[in-house]
Amino acid sequence: MSDAAGLDCEHRRPSKRRRDDPDHALPLCSIEAVMMAHPADAAAGYSSSSSLLGAAAASGGDGAGAASSSCAWPRTIHFFVRATDSRTISMHAAWDDTVGAVLGHLSDRGYGRDLRLVYAGRQLAPETALAELRLPPDSTLYLLSRLRSTPFSSAWQLASFIASTAAGAEFDPIHTAAACSIDELVKEFIFCAHRANLRPRHDRDSPLYGMATGDHAAQYLEIFREAGAPFALVRLYVGNPPSIFRYQAVSAIKCFLTTDPSALPPDVLAVTAPLLLEFCRLLSFTVNKSDTLYRLCRFTLASVLCLPSGLPPSLKSPSKLIDQVLPFAAEIVEVVLDELASPEMILSAANLEELSNFFKVMHQQALRWIPNGGSLPKSMYNSECGHSDTWVWRLHKLSMDLLNRVDECLKRLQMDLSLSSESRGVNVSQSRWGARSNMLVMLTQLDFISKIYEDVAHKLRLVLLAHREPLSALVRCSKRNEHLHWLVKHKDLLCFEARRNLVLMMLPEGKDDYGELHEMLIDRSHLLDESFEYVIQAKPSELRSGIFMEFKNEEATGPGVLREWFCMVCQALFSPQQVLFLPCPSDRQRFYLNGTSVVDPLHLKYLRFSGRIIGLALMHRVQVGITLDRTVFLHLAGRSITLEDISVADPITYASCKRILEMDAAVVDGLELTFSRDVHELGSRSTIELCSGGKDVHVNISNREHYIDLLIKNTFIDSISVQLTHFARGFSDILVDPELQKAFFESLDLEDFDRMLGGSNNTINLEDWKVHTQYNGYKEKDRHIVWFWKAVESMSMEQQRQLLFFWTSVKYLPSDGFGGLASKLYIYKASESAAHLPSSHTCFYRLCLPPYPSLKATKNQLQKIAQEHVSCSFGTW
Structure with missing residues (x-):
């Protein structure tokens, strides 16, 4: 209805009426009220109310003609509307307004959407003009709700009560002060929706019989929407001037703006998407886009749509859903583009999550919409073809805008790397680049969209190709992120450190709390058998928490002992005596599966145990000096063997x-x-x-x-398929998700896997060793330290390895040498006399060296601990 032909109304609110149970039958527009003695009692209210109309009276019609024959009829008609809860509404309108306009006016103010007016015992047709009714002055019409064939009558009654209470709080806050709290009513409605899902459905006589779990909550929320409650709550929130009940509107709307199961039952949460869409639409038309409540509503909508069951039947049409969601996604894209344009290029976590959720759901729905999957033809989103009004075109434009901005950001990061390289060598700061990991989230979303748009996929590859160094730096410094597996198709653009970090994210982090670790107490004389029992009988979840182990009758514990255990177990497990693996003829540290392992009745369990050990060694970042043959590696990666x-x-x-x-x-x-x-x-x-x-x-x-x-x-493959299956199953037991096994190996080259698992088998670089060693109690130029390094230099490579193992429990260095260790090495001055051998604290990479009197004495003592049977487990924690 136009402003020139509007309606105005005011309410009379009687005193409180008892309402015990939300399931108790409540009339439409139910509100605490007493009946007015006569419509004339409201005349004072009418006389003081100002019309919103000022429209000229309609001439014509029987009523108008009768009026003109006697005297000048007023330009507007005054009448009362009596609701079934005995509340009387004083109204005035133009004569040419229709009954439908009156109903629409009442509906807009929260009285529901399915109403009817009755006068003189008959229902009034919506298209009838008021002039045609020939209403006497101060007539009373009766507002009723249409009868519904529904098993949820109580839901309609409570939703209508909420709508009318919110409307009343807006127009008459003084009398509404005694009314029930609006937010408490909404919480009660949510509880009723949840309780409806718990009702038995096996009664064949019940109208609820045969309905699936969760359907009831969805229908409750749809009733809430159709009853006009969202409109009334939003109107109360944005009222001008603000109502004293505005805070209740905020609290009531926020009842639906949570993904916390303790605040919103999961069965109700899963079906809130249509209602959240309604709130977003209403708020987007009435408040600023930076409004806190609106942003929270939009954020929650994105989160709920990404839930496994977040799409109720009313939103199952992919095209319809994208059309409805896209305007809100466009808003958050604009916010993100502005943040990326800032000098810091850092996004807020909330904005990043919201954008990711919107893109995820649009990507999923678009793939459902495209026949037989695949990408869309360019003719559907090419601007020259004039399809700029479709969601296909608009989503494509959003994606390209985002990709262009990410391209600009990567250029700036490339410049940062160039400046660092020129000034002090390439120095990638973990904290600095880790804070920019939002760029990887952006790239991940664009990869999702690239499955729909071929030109997005092509440009994304070009952008990554042009910025290989910042891409590697971002991945190398990225914290755990399970959504980066798509980078496997671009692994050729990543450096080894980046590829290594990419796959380490697929392995558990383990726990620092010893109380949650899988504890093992191993007898060295039964190393393999007891290790097998501890590991194979453990649940995968227990092993993923980490391992705490110690050897019987030894005090040493901690990471150093764990590193020693890994090396010893792998040495025993891959020995020819176990017939599980065979060494390659030209590389005795590279192994493939032995087809004759069937001679051992436990060979399949031991192969699963072997897979678990390899996975655990990678998880704990221990290089064990053995590698797998290319045939095994390719099988684990799901690739064919040539x-x-x-x-x-x-x-x-x-x-x-x-x-x-x-x-x-x-x-x-x-x-x-x-x-x-x-x-x-x-x-x-x-x-x-x-x-x-x-x-x-x-x-x-x-x-x-x-x-x-x-x-x-x-x-x-075929002749050892059973063995391969058990070995692969053991390895996948350690991954955070067993389904990631193929992605894990696809992300690496065989050389990468060799460096991660086997470590470096090259000659130890003595200068590198010195550079990464610090001193406590000694100085670098002290004669005892000079003698120490001369003694080390005189050792064979194997003796140096044994010394290093005694010192750190590291027998095989990382591929990048001593710099790849978790810590510097330390030489502490021991208080013992020269008659004592050196001791070590392997967890802290600490060697305690007595002040030997000569180079000869130093050599003799170091030679003793460089013997294999001495270097093992000679240190302490």
Whole structure:
């Protein structure tokens, strides 16, 4: 209704009426009131009220004609509307206003959306003009709700009561002071919605029979919306001048703006999205975009939409949902673009989460909308094709704007790196770059969208390619983030340290609290057997918490002892005596699975144990000096194995296959090979067919490549598939998510995995050792320190390793040498006499060195502890 033809009303509020139970039948617009003795009792209220109209009276119609025959009729009509709760509403309107306009006016003020007016015992048609009713002065019309066929009548009554209470608080705050607290009413409504879900549904006579769990709460919230309660609450919140009940409106709306299960029952929380959308729409039209309540409402909407069950049936249409959500997503994108344009380029955590949630849900819904998945044709979002009014075009533009801004930010980070490199060498600060990890969140969201838009994917790759150094620095310094797995397809752009940090995020962090660690007490004489029992019987969750172990009858505990245990267990586990693994002929520290391990009845359990040990060693960042063959690595990564991949594990088969590929046709035919292979196992010989009927299929020049592929697959996959499965299962037990096993190995090259697990097998760099050693009680130029380093220099490489192991429980250094250790090394001046051997605190990388009187004495004492049987477990915690 236009301003020129509006309606005005005022209310009379009688005293309080008892309302015991929200499920008790309440009339529409129920409010604490007593009945007025006569409509004339409200005349004083009418006479003092000012009309919002000022519109000319309608001429014409029977009523108007009758008025003109006697005297000048007033320009407006005054009448009363009596609600079923006995509240009387004084109204005045233009004669040409319709009954529907009156109902709309009442609905706008919170009296519900499905109303009817009754006069003289008949229902008035909405299209009827007031002039046609020929109403006598001060007539009374009756406001009723339409009868509904619904099992939730109490929900309608309570929702209508909330709407009318909020409307009353806006227009007549003095009389509403005695009314129930609006926010408490909303909490009561939420509780009723939750309680409705708990009602039995097995009664075939019940109208609720057969309804799924959670449907009731969704219908309750839809009733809340249809009854006009959100409109009334928002109107009360934005009222001008502000109502004294504004704080109740805020509290009432905030009842739905939480994802805390203790504040909002999970079954209700999961279906709040349509209601949150309604609040967002209403607030977006009436308040500033920086309004705190509006921002909280928008943030909660994004969070709820990302819940597994956050999309009720009314929002199941992907296109419709994106259309409704996109305006709010565009608002947060603008905020993020402004933050990224700042000198610090740092986003607030709340804005980052909100943007991520909106993009996540739009990405998911867009993929559902696209037939057969894949990307959208460019014609749907190309600006030249004139589709700028569609969500497809608008989402594409938002994504490109965001990508362009991220590109600018990466350029600035590249300049920072260049300046650091020129001034003092490349120095990537963990704290500084870690604070900029928001850039990775932006890139992650853009990767999601790139699955929809092909040109976004292309430009994203170009941006990453142009800024490899800042990208690596961001990933290298990033804290744990489970959403970065998409970077595996760009691993060629990352440095080793970045790739290593990427996969370490897939491993547990462990606990610092010893009370939550998996405790083990191991007898050295039964090292492997007891370690096997402790590890294989533990639940994966217990192992992911971390390990606290000690050796029987030894005082030493802590990380140093744990590092020693890992090295000793791996040395025993991968020894030929265990028949689980075989060393590669040309690299005795590289192993592949032994097909004859079936001789051990426990071999499958031991292989799972082996997988767990490898995963735990990586989790605790211990280099154990062994590596896996490329064939095993590729299997764990879910990739196929080619001829070149077997060269280290089986050089004989590799050479034979290479010769077959180089032979002429006649020579190949003369070999009389078939698609089968002979296997010698446990003293017996058997023939395995590489394909169905393989013994009868001869190898020739046209099928020799296929023969080689099948031979490799059978030898390195099929024949040991059960062993591989158990080993892989053991490794995945340690990952934070077992489903990440493939992503873990895909993120690495074999050389990366070697550096992480095996460490460096190169000669120890003595100068690097000195640079990373500090002194306590000694000085670098003291003769005792000079003698110490001369004694170390005279040792063999293996003796140096034993000394280092005695000192730190580190036998194999990280690939980047001593600088890759968790701490500097320390030499402390011991108080013992020269007759004592050195001692160590391996947890703290601390060597306690007595002041020996000569270089010869120093050499003698160091030679003693460099013996393998002495260097193991000679230190203390």
